[in-house]
Amino acid sequence: MPTHLIEFTKEGSVQASTDESVLEASLAAGIPLYHACGAKGKCSTCRVLIHEGADHLTPPTDPELALGERMHFPPNVRLACQTRVTGGPVRLSRILRDESDMSLYVGPFAGAATQQIGEERELTLLFLDIRNFTPLIERYLAFDVIHIIRKLFTTFQEVIEEHAGRIVETAGDGIYAAFGFESDLASGAAAAVKASFAILERLREMNDSYFRVHFNHRVQIGIGIHLGNVIMGGIRVAGSDHLLIMGYPVNIAARLQDATKQLNNNLVVSAELFSYLDQTAYAHTEDSVDLKGVSGSFRVILLGTAYLRASHLENPSD
Ligand code: FES
Known part of the structure; x- marks a missing residue:
């Protein structure tokens, strides 16, 4: 199975095979992406910001499209649990880095404005x-x-x-x-x-x-x-x-x-x-x-x- 390089800004690199999600590959390599809904495309805590290589990612799944529309995601934000890598390299960043980030992006205090990436x-x-x-x-x-x-x-x-x-x-x-x-x-x-x-x-x-x-x-x-x-x-x-x-x-x-x-x-x-x-x-x-x-x-x-x-x-x- 071919593998492709995913580079997490300032966190390290991960090799992902084409049949595993970015979330699975990252967790296996020790990069702690949040995944509150268990990779069902429902919570958005696994979201990542794509800096380079968007063309090397699989298109958004139906759950990702639905969640993205509801939460006003810009096109460069993807759900790691719904995305696989088909080529490389891909460069990205985690958006939620610790528990304190959760309330900014998920739950009652999160709004359309905080979904916008700077x-x-x-x-x-x-x-x-x-x-x-x-x-x-x-x-x-x-x-x-x-x-x-x-x-x-x-x-x-x-x-x-x-x-x-x-x-x-x-x-x-x-x-x-x-x-x-x-x-x-x-x-x-x-x-x-x-x-x-x-x-x-x-x-x-x-x-x-x-x-x-x-x-x-x-x-x-x-x-x-x-x-x-x-x-x-x-x-x-x-x-x-x-x-x-x-x-x-x-x-x-x-x-x-x-x-x-x-x-x-x-x-x-x-x-x-x-x-x-x-x-x-x-x-x-x-x-x-x-x-x-x-x-x-x-x-x-x-x-x-x-x-x-x-x-x-x-x-x-x-
Ligand atoms: S883990 Fe919940 S949307 Fe990806």
């Missing part, structure tokens, strides 16, 4: 923050403050989704969103910038027709945008699934949003992002700024307008 993606990251929100909190009732945030965030979310973006997080008076999930980097960058202009326009309308009328206040925001290679995955917190997008470009985008104050411009993008856009379509100014954690000056493009200062606002305390 992956590298090229995305555009947008950070938005409401300026001078503290005076509003001091001046208005808690109900009014929440009402204002709710009204603003609902509108911002609408615009972000209209441009195929997704909100990753909201924190206090800020939003973190990402673009380019279904497109290339250039299209994601263009979508994020278009969304930003649309948000600023919707905010102008809301200020004129609502916030100035009912709250004697003009809301101002700052937006910073950058792009690059990030790690994307999912996490389940307090019963809901959340998107996780992390990496150095995320920190840069957050710091660009912060730098909008110093640069006195409400829409600041990195020069790198701007290089992906049709530059003739945007009135812009170039500048540079020192960003925490970045050596040397960071080149930025100012696409927005200067903030209105207190003397230009309806209420000078703003």
